[in-house]
Amino acid sequence: MVKQWLAAGAAALSLGFTATGAFAQTTTVPGEQVGLAVGAPLPEGVYAIDTFTYQRADQPxxxxxxxxxxxLVWSTPWKVLGARFEAVVAPPTLFSFSRTGGRDISANVGTFIGGIFAWDLGNNVGVSYLAGVYLNDLNAGRFGGLNQLASNTYRQGWAISYTGDGWNLTANLTYNFYDVPARFEGPGLIPAFYGARFPSDALNLDLTATKKFGNFEFGAIGYGTTNLRNNAFRAFGPSCVGLSPAICGSVGPSGGGRFALGGLIGYDFGKFSVQAYVARDVATSARQTINIGGVPVVTNRADYRTEGWFRVIAPLYTVAAAPAPEPAPIIRKY
Structure with a gap:
């Protein structure tokens, strides 16, 4: 059971978001796969995973x-070049909760469909390759400046995991790239954000170092994201000079992002497992703003974020292992 629920993280895929142009244009949430052995292949079966994250920024x-x-992930009986193929679907929901008495908002955006190829290299080491796409669900305009949601997001991921002796040592690299220029469609809350968008590519890194003690699990986690220059810089960069990052994204030089560190605790109930972890930014390019005469002005004060996560992992169906063959009788000749 231990390896099953750790490996189940290979399918823990989500939709990310950025509140301001100061952050990388990542659609995959940084930290969505920490605590999970995403490099290890899943035993054949069907698995359900639900992960919820709540984030608060220092910005008043x-x-x-x-x-x-x-x-939902189906770890199929099929193998390709020795790798188990795992089919994945994930329809995430994004929430915004006002701290000033304003309107709370939620929307279903960016349903993910994809597949994972996971290899067991032996000696408790596994590696995996993920490929898929977050589909543009056409209502992302309700969140205004999230210009990466104006198009499909194409995702690739590479992971390596060690799961021996109760350890989970995992590094996972995720790359997002987009259709550019992208365009919001349909009505939204902020009409000024309609039209073409030029989101930057993004690179995320999720790190895990945890150990099981009986049914309990404890350890450290870290994750971060940064934006990358993409081909839109050559084609559209000059036309974006002087415009808001909410419109043009980060098509210029690389930079902008964040990195967080924290701790994790988990418990295996047998039929299902749970994890909870908390992390705090230790580095960020985001800056707080103040209102001067109705005009937002960026300050030099870093806008750090604190995040709490909760996850439930439940195998819905697994294929029983084949029984070991009975030992052959020993026949002695005298």
């Missing part, structure tokens, strides 16, 4: 943000 009056990520 800023809305709290959340994402709920229900995931």
């Amino acid at each position: 009056g800023a809305a709290d943000l959340g994402v709920n990520i229900p995931v």
Whole structure:
């Protein structure tokens, strides 16, 4: 059971968001896969995973943000070049909670469909490759400046995990790239954000170092994201000079992002497992703003974020292992 629920993280996929242009244009939430052995292949079967994150920024009056990520993964009996193939679907929901008495908002955006190829290299080491797409669900305009949600997001991921002796040592690299230029469709809350968008590519890193003690699990986690220059810089960069990052994204030089560190605790109930973890930014390019005469002005004060996560992992169906063959009788000749 231990390896099953750790490996189940190979399918823990979600939709991310950025509150301001100061952050990387990542659609995959940084930290969505920490605590999970995403490099290890799943035993054949069907698995359900639900991960919820709640985020609060230091910026006074800023809305709290959340994402709920229900995931269904089918670890198939098929192998490709020695790798088990795992099919995945995940329809995440994005939330915004006002801290000033304003309107709370939620929307279903960016349903993910994809597949994972996971290899067991032996000696409790596994590696995996993920490929898939977050589909543009056409209502992302309700969240205004999230220009990466104006298009499909294409995702690739590479992970390596060690799961021996109760350990979970995992590094996972995720790359997002987009259709550019992208365009919001349909009505939204902020008409000024309609039209073409030029989101930057993004690179996320999730790190896990935990150990099981009986049914309990404890350890450290870290995760971060940064934006990358993409081909839109050559084609559209000059036309974006002087425009808001909410419109043009980060098509210029690389930079902008965040990195967080924290701790994790988990418990295996047998039929299902749970994890909870908390992390705090230790580095960020985001800056707080103040209102001067009705005009937002960026300050030099860093806008750090604190995030809490909760996850439930439940195998819905697994294929029973084949019984060991009975030992052959020993026949002695005299």
